[in-house]
Amino acid sequence: MTFKKNSKSIAPRENENELCFNRFSRRDFVKTLGVGAAASLLPNVITLAEETSTKQIPQVESEKLVAKLYESFTPEQKSSICFDWNHLKDGSPLRLRVANNWQITDKLVRSDFYTKDQQEMIEAIVFNIYSPEWRGKIRQEMNDDCGGFGEEHSIALFGDPAADKFEFVFAGRHLTVRCDGNTTENVAFGGPIFYGHDPHGEFNEPADHPDNVFWEQGIKANRLYEMLDGKQRAVALKQELPAEDQVHFRKAEEEIPGLRVSEMSADQQEHMELVLKSLVEPYRQTDQAEVLTCLKAQGGLENCRLTFYQPGDIGNDQVWDNWRLEGPAFVWHFRGAPHVHVWANVADDPSVKISTG
Structure with a gap:
């Protein structure tokens, strides 16, 4: 790839x-x-x-x-x-x-x-x-x-x-x-945030997302997918794509799908930290620190799971345009098809409620 x-x-x-x-x-x-x-x-x-x-x-x-x-x-x-x-x-x-x-x-x-x-x-x-x-x-x-x-x-x-x-x-x-x-209280960014980009106004982007200012985040995530072995990919890659605005926190009894970061190798976890850094680096340092504080309160990055979605693979090139990093009170949903939409919801308490749509 x-x-x-x-x-x-x-x-x-x-x-x-x-x-x-x-x-x-x-x-x-x-x-x-x-x-x-x-x-x-x-x-x-x-x-x-x-x-x-x-x-x-x-x-x-x-x-x-x-x-x-x-x-x-x-x-x-x-x-x-x-x-x-x-x-x-x-x-x-x-x-x-x-x-x-x-x-x-x-x-x-x-x-x-x-x-x-x-x-x-x-x-x-x-x-x-x-x-x-x-x-x-x-x-x-x-x-x-x-x-x-x-x-x-x-x-x-x-x-x-x-x-x-x-x-x-x-x-x-x-x-x-x-x-x-x-x-x-209890949330990063003051609440859920959204960012997206349709640089050419054509709605459907090519597979390499030319000029999309946020696609570099997708590239970093897919480089991690390349590092996974066959068994890890089988756990990380899913066939069912959730609605992009489903960024509410799950109930305690609900299992979060995907590959747990704690089950990655040391070099994979190191790259996972780079993926997280790419997600928060657009924002000022105080907001970045708030994200990390909230994440730590719920077990840290190692308690999150990374999922890639086969539907919406633009160009059928197995560079996954849709992916998601999720923990008990952390959801960062990257929808790259037909163009980039990203939803983020981060808190230190999974009982925090939001409104979408």
Whole structure:
């Protein structure tokens, strides 16, 4: 089995590396954020281009910007996009919903509902949830799938950033991401997340997924499959593909299918750690650490199982486009056919409930 590299490198798009601060000046930042907070954050407020070339520079703290964004809202804005912590929709907490293509509220970020400064703060909050190395890729996903940042995205804010609990949710086509300052108990990322990419807008991707910014994760997982022996492959490869949004945690009595990581050889386990790293590396270090803490609480990576699915093998090349890493309170479902959709749900307690669809 051989792996094809993407046929061409990902070409930068116009202004791809210019984060929101290209227009939101430092003077405006001080005015909006306040002198005290700005003094501590100003050295870190830089463009994405600068961060890409100097990756050691710390990130802006998204939580502090969420607080200032909340303070900037008018009463009319708050009535449309701000909710109580436990606000329900269809009987489930709205803040814990995740879907592959949705808006959490009906107010698009790139609309006159928000001021220019608010739009730029929202952009800063979102991109600082990601690691500097991944921001250009996330920008490309938004450009390809939505026509740019905020064009098909909306936000909601639950609770009060000045109180004990709050959560900022950003949602749109192929993206759900959260910022909660670690105030949401028992979960990583503030709740379930979603990411996907359809780079050419053709819905059905070729087998090598050219230009898909997330397919590198699929390549790493399939390299591990290559390392498995025949008996291990028989356990890891399944014929029945679950629904992609089935990322709820199983009941204690339910057996998780797939090959247990603890039953892999030392070199296979080492590569499995690289697969896990590839899954979490798009996100800031605090979220990465939260994932590992949750995973450790449920027995660690060795207590997870890896499954590959034969259905949906694009090109019938046995490079499995659909696969899943799952533990008692950890689900990372990678659907690569017909194009990439990825659902992640991570907690330290399998009793945590979410809402999908």
